[in-house]
Amino acid sequence: MADSRIRMIGFDADDTLWRSQDYFDQAQLDFERIVGGYVDLRDARLHERLYEIEKRNIGIFGYGVKGMVLSMIEAAVEITGERISAADLHRIVELGKDLLRHPVEMLPGIPEAVAQIAAEFEVVLITKGDLFHQEAKVRQCGLADLFQRIEIVSEKDTQTYARLLRVFDLPAQRFVMIGNSLRSDIAPVLALGGWGIHIPYHTTWAHENEAEIAADAPRLRRVDQAADLPQAVRELAKVAAA
Known part of the structure; x- marks a missing residue:
């Protein structure tokens, strides 16, 4: 039987780790x-x-x-x-x-949550946008050393995630993506058979809301604050292992 235990956690950056x-x-x-x-x-x-x-x-x-x-x-x-x-x-x-x-302003509780998750799982950062700007924010955020890989991509869709998972040598069912955007962070990963944790931000660009996902999707969890992320990851890991 294929190993279904969660191995890697992906984090979005803008409006997940810091304000944007x-x-x-x-x-x-x-x-x-x-x-x-x-x-x-x-x-x-x-x-x-x-x-x-x-x-x-x-x-x-x-x-x-x-x-x-x-x-x-x-x-x-x-x-x-x-x-x-x-x-x-x-x-x-x-x-x-x-x-x-503009200087990077981390969201409340994020440094502690990322550190807790990184102590239990491999963590990667997957973000999109202007290469120079995103690299500068990653340097300033103070979390770069926690991530095994940092991927700055031009689009976050099923093709991009599938390519990254091949690079990570990881089946989708062993991957969880955390982010504020249903369109870019959650829907593509769920479509590939992975897991998602949606942490909404109080304001989101209209383009990133263009996704339809059932609120009770079985491989999806929603949290409202960073402090709840480690437990949400553990709960998904328990479900995946079962």
Whole structure:
């Protein structure tokens, strides 16, 4: 019989280990204030139009701050009918620089939870986004030494997880992924036969909510705080071993 015991735990990074979306949300508000000097925001559907452009550009720019800023510039030019000034375009670029410079702020209880889990299982970090930015955050977070591997990928889908599991030489049923995004952290791993622990964040980019998973999915657990993660992992490990 194949060994079904849990061996490895994967962690997402942004909004699982440290704050991220809060800063993107603030940049969005600042962007809307800039463009609001040219158009009536109530008529412009600015939030929706920016998301449409960002989503359309993911395949070109990828995820992260730089792709967001390029999409903001495109949206600003389009929505203002090319009337936006060079000075205001420069302000949009500065929004991106501020995001890239922002220090890493760990979420409450995360360092302790990761350390506890790492004492019992192999742990890996799997995150997506801009390579330079993600590498910088990993360096600053203070947890890098706990992870056996750190993988920064361009997309987190079933193909990516399947490739990583081959690299780890690990069947999906022995892998648990922890993250805040149902679309990127949970659904692909469940689809491969793995396990997931969803730890929701209070704000999530709309793109990451595009997944349908039954709340009672048998290989899924949900926790509301980092302190509950070690016990949730142990419970899944017990179920898997049985």
